[in-house]
Amino acid sequence: MKIAVVGAGASGLFVAGCLARNGHSVIVFDGNEKAGKKIYITGKGRCNLTNLCSPDDFLQNVVRGDKFLRSAIYNFTSQDAVDFFENLGLKTKVERGNRVFPLSDKASDVTKVLENNLCKGVEFRYNEKVLSIDVKKSQTNSFLKECDCSKDLEKSSYEETSQQNIFVIKTCNGDFLFDRVVVATGGKSYSLTGSTGDGYKFAKNFGHNIVPIKSSLCAIKLKDDFIQKLQGISLKNVSLHCDVDGKKLSYFGEMLFTDKGISGPIVLTLSSKINRAKKVDLWLDFKPALDEKQLEQRLLRDFEDNKNKDIEKVFLGLFPKAVAEIFANVVGLEKRKVNSIKKEERAKIVSTIKKFPLHFDGLYDIETAVVTSGGVDTAEINPKTFESKKVKGLYFVGEVLDVDALTGGFNLQIAWATAFSCAKNMK
Ligand SMILES: Cc1cc2nc3c(=O)[nH]c(=O)nc-3n(C[C@H](O)[C@H](O)[C@H](O)COP(=O)(O)OP(=O)(O)OC[C@H]3O[C@@H](n4cnc5c(N)ncnc54)[C@H](O)[C@@H]3O)c2cc1C
Numbered sequence: 001m002k003i004a005v006v007g008a009g010a011s012g013l014f015v016a017g018c019l020a021r022n023g024h025s026v027i028v029f030d031g032n033e034k035a036g037k038k039i040y041i042t043g044k045g046r047c048n049l050t051n052l053c054s055p056d057d058f059l060q061n062v063v064r065g066d067k068f069l070r071s072a073i074y075n076f077t078s079q080d081a082v083d084f085f086e087n088l089g090l091k092t093k094v095e096r097g098n099r100v101f102p103l104s105d106k107a108s109d110v111t112k113v114l115e116n117n118l119c120k121g122v123e124f125r126y127n128e129k130v131l132s133i134d135v136k137k138s139q140t141n142s143f144l145k146e147c148d149c150s151k152d153l154e155k156s157s158y159e160e161t162s163q164q165n166i167f168v169i170k171t172c173n174g175d176f177l178f179d180r181v182v183v184a185t186g187g188k189s190y191s192l193t194g195s196t197g198d199g200y201k202f203a204k205n206f207g208h209n210i211v212p213i214k215s216s217l218c219a220i221k222l223k224d225d226f227i228q229k230l231q232g233i234s235l236k237n238v239s240l241h242c243d244v245d246g247k248k249l250s251y252f253g254e255m256l257f258t259d260k261g262i263s264g265p266i267v268l269t270l271s272s273k274i275n276r277a278k279k280v281d282l283w284l285d286f287k288p289a290l291d292e293k294q295l296e297q298r299l300l301r302d303f304e305d306n307k308n309k310d311i312e313k314v315f316l317g318l319f320p321k322a323v324a325e326i327f328a329n330v331v332g333l334e335k336r337k338v339n340s341i342k343k344e345e346r347a348k349i350v351s352t353i354k355k356f357p358l359h360f361d362g363l364y365d366i367e368t369a370v371v372t373s374g375g376v377d378t379a380e381i382n383p384k385t386f387e388s389k390k391v392k393g394l395y396f397v398g399e400v401l402d403v404d405a406l407t408g409g410f411n412l413q414i415a416w417a418t419a420f421s422c423a424k425n426m427k
Contacts, residue, residue: 001025001179003426004169006130006202008035009195010415011398012184013111017118018423019182026122027178029171031129031194036111038186038193042412043099047107050081050416051409052098061410063216063272065403068378069414072386076420078413088113099409125171133181133202134168135391165393180393182386182422187372187399188213199400200375206391209377211402214275215363217370219263220282223359226326230257233320239288240266241355243281244274252288261361268370269406271363275373282358286319295350303346307339314338318353330356371411375402386422397422 001024005016008030020026028035039047051058055074059066076084082092082100090113091103102109115124167181185199200210234256241250255264274280287295302314311333315324328334331352333345341349366372376396380389386401388394397418405411 002177003027003180003182004029004167004176004178005182005184006133006169006199007184007186007194007398008032008115008124008126009038009184009186009193009398010036010114010412011186011419012182013114013119014416014419015182015184015395015397015423016122017114017120018420019426020119020121022423022426024426026119027125027176028119028122029125029128029130029169031127031196033126035115035124035126038190038195039111039412040107041190041193042107043101043409045107046101046105047110048099048101048407048409048412049085049092049110050078050100050413052078052082052094052100058410058413061408062403062405062414064373065378065401068381068383068401069403069417071383072417072421073413075424076417078409080420081413081416084416085110085113088117097408125173128171128173130169130171130198130202132168132170133183133205133394134170135165135206135394136168137165165391167393180395180426182395182397183400184397184419185400187375189215189366189369189372191367195372195399199396203376203388203396203400206388206394208380208388208390211374211377213366213372213374215366215369216272216275216373216404217268217407218271218366218368219258219364220261220267220271221361221364222261222282223361226329227257227261228259229326230322231259233257233322234264235284235286235320235323237289238266239285240270241283241285242270242274243279244277245279249273260364262358265407271369272371272373272404272406275363280360282360284356284358286353286356292350292354295353296346299346299349303338303341309338311336311338311341327352327356370407371404372399373402373404375400378402384421385425385427386418387426395422395426 003019003024003026005012005028008028016026016028055077058073092100093103094100167178169176183199183202186195188197236254239250239252251266251269253266255262255267306313312328315327331348386395386397398415
């Protein structure tokens with residue numbers, strides 16, 4: 001069959017190579033001048049290409065679409081991905097949290113093995129953005145005459161598959177006909193890498209529902225005025241708590257203050273769980289290892305050692321300098337001598353250390369999000385083949401679908417696994 005793959009990103013390269021291995025004639029279109037522009041920036045340029053955990057553990061890390069992805073993740077596991085890449089000639093290593101990287105620490109090596117070793121025989125058409133995808137029934141030869149299908153096409157292939165859908169792909173270079181089309185256009189974040197959301201437009205054109213897209217794995221904006229004074233400060237071993245539409249969430253680890261709010265590993269994780277919430281209450285526990293009683297004991301000791309000093313001196317033992325100053329202001333005890341602090345004020349210090357309020361002001365823009373939440377409604381896609389239930393012969397793989405997962409190599413594994421199942425089961 002003659003198959004078009006729209007997008008030479010992670011899922012597009014993977015599906016194209018697998019389809020070519022199955023004997024199909026494959027053309028990949030990409031608006032960029034080269035393949036895998038987003039892959040280059042993954043894992044801070046090192047590409048965390050999968051997460052070596054069991055399929056069940058994997059699915060625990062999927063935020064949207066876990067049930068839909070189940071079959072694909074079991075059919076092409078993280079171990080299968082590691083073996084696959086090793087067989088392509090990419091040596092890999094496993095780091096903390098089962099994260100798999102190329103041994104070379106170069107994301108470009110992932111793209112290279114996909115493009116050069118997997119995609120043998122695939123035709124790449126770079127700088128050739130797909131403008132539209134249309135479908136017609138291939139009943140008559142008159143349709144073939146309607147389109148300028150002299151380019152790259154063997155008409156016989158269409159004559160054999162009469163009564164089936166045939167697809168017209170329009171690019172700046174003309175119209176092209178195909179038996180099957182795989183849309184692998186990615187999400188809408190980091191649009192400079194080429195993922196500008198065109199896949200949603202194509203899907204909509206075929207009557208697909210698009211689940212509204214939201215930022216996921218991104219920084220959180222805060223309303224608090226003190227944010228700018230804290231920009232660049234990172235906090236380790238803290239707990240970020242959230243009451244989201246009445247449901248409680250908490251994450252322990254590292255975070256940092258940005259120009260407009262907070263970021264860092266626990267913030268990214270939280271962002272993906274609250275991007276559709278109506279009401280979000282956020283607070284920080286600066287000392288999650290201590291309960292209120294232990295904290296009170298600690299404070300009493302610190303007070304004893306600093307009796308005649310300003311309270312800021314005690315706070316400096318608890319927080320980084322800029323945070324200590326803000327904290328004194330938030331509890332209303334600036335420039336107070338330690339020996340003047342009353343019992344209720346000490347209790348307020350303890351409760352504020354354990355529940356420091358942060359005022360949620362939404363998520364950072366989708367442009368800065370690591371992944372897009374939302375996309376082509378998975379209820380309208382076959383989870384084994386990734387074929388549209390609305391249009392025979394049309395497929396969607398990777399981030400264009402309404403699927404997303406946490407950081408750790410899970411999103412790329414979704415790209416590989418959906419592409420693998422699509423290629424394997426395409427009829
Ligand atoms: C900064 C950053 C770091 C990340 N790090 C990791 C990580 O370490 N591990 C991990 O698992 N995930 C990571 N991700 C997420 C991961 O990169 C994506 O989930 C993955 O690339 C999605 O693959 P895809 O094939 O669906 O889309 P993409 O890789 O985005 O590819 C889409 C392709 O389609 C092309 N395209 C779009 N529209 C058209 C059109 N109209 N015509 C032709 N071509 C078109 C684009 O040019 C692009 O090449 C990261 C993401 C970002 C932004």
